[in-house]
Amino acid sequence: MLELIQDDGGVTVSSEQLARRGHTTAAQVRKDLSHFGSFGKRGLGYSVDELKDRLRIILGLDRVWRVILIGAGRIGSALFEYPDFKKRGYDCVAVVDSDPAKIGEKWGERVIRPAEELESLIKELRATLVILAVPASAAQLVAERSVNAGVRGILNFAPVQIQVPEDIPVENVNLVMELEALSFQITRALTP
Amino acid sequence: MLELIQDDGGVTVSSEQLARRGHTTAAQVRKDLSHFGSFGKRGLGYSVDELKDRLRIILGLDRVWRVILIGAGRIGSALFEYPDFKKRGYDCVAVVDSDPAKIGEKWGERVIRPAEELESLIKELRATLVILAVPASAAQLVAERSVNAGVRGILNFAPVQIQVPEDIPVENVNLVMELEALSFQITRALTP
DNA sequence: AGACGCTTGTGAAAAGCTTCACAAGAAAGT
């Protein structure tokens, strides 16, 4: 599986070094990277600069992704404030919420828009991704509306499995599920 | 892989139904569940009640996990307010932060404690899990301190890979990585 | 009781993923 590469100062980096950072093996790293062409130098490793460029292209980070944040609650605001967001090529082009009390509120240079405008915002601003930071009960409907308006991928923070067409990728982030995965591993380790 | 089961009203549920909800296949569900004993009824499916009980035990949710939240920033507060937290068997027994301005602040019935007390709090309150909601630069150190004080698992929201002993499970939640996974999938779909 | 419609549990086959192992290329020193 693909892992994130971090800068290190050196001009080249070996699969061995990458493996240590990425919590995997050297063979694994080489296999992964070889899927995207062979740009390593034998005896030296991979050029850090070239590696970065390649990964940018592979991950689709050579373009700016326009993102709409749906839900201006606590999770939404935590995400919005996330410092690396824009640096990494994600541009939050709008924030929407269904709470009338929140609409019009200013977040940085963005003004919170009413949820009804979701479709028109997606189309006008040509947003490609949406971040779902809404209650579980609203998630499915909002996801469907987003997909129908032309969104290509969804990052879902609501604790439900949303159903969308197969060709729309969904990444789920679910606090309770992550905790349960931990509990499971610890429990399993205790009673083998 | 294990997926979350949601209630449905019916008294029994088939592997087929579970598969649809869990975005997987019926065979997969049956295989997974069979690892923990055969408690399905042929011709009927699984009893919803029994399934819930079994999953509780399998996932270690028949006990209450004592959790310490490290970092009282935006992510920390979003997590703390998460409604299902306590219901699902996770008890946040303490919140710590290194910012002197935050220490003493009241969050519900908890008072934010100084970061120096981390070790003593873990020991006194017999915390089993920590949630790392700190900046990337602080994550590794705090993780090590937590493990040394006896924590058994870590939920890491900091955008770095932390290094801990192999027998300590770590679950990572990393916004940018999730977005990159989405970008990657969309890019791949466009250029096969 | 027997036939029928469902659904589980589980071997066996298929597919996917990880590790091993090593030829081949690249730099640096002699």
Add this chain to the structure above:
DNA sequence: ACTTTCTTGTGAAGCTTTTCACAAGCGTCT
């Protein structure tokens, strides 16, 4: 030029996970 030291890229082997397929069990209806 030759040897040594690294390190990649990749076929093959080994391992794990997923899917297939079907006997066997359960309930219902006649």
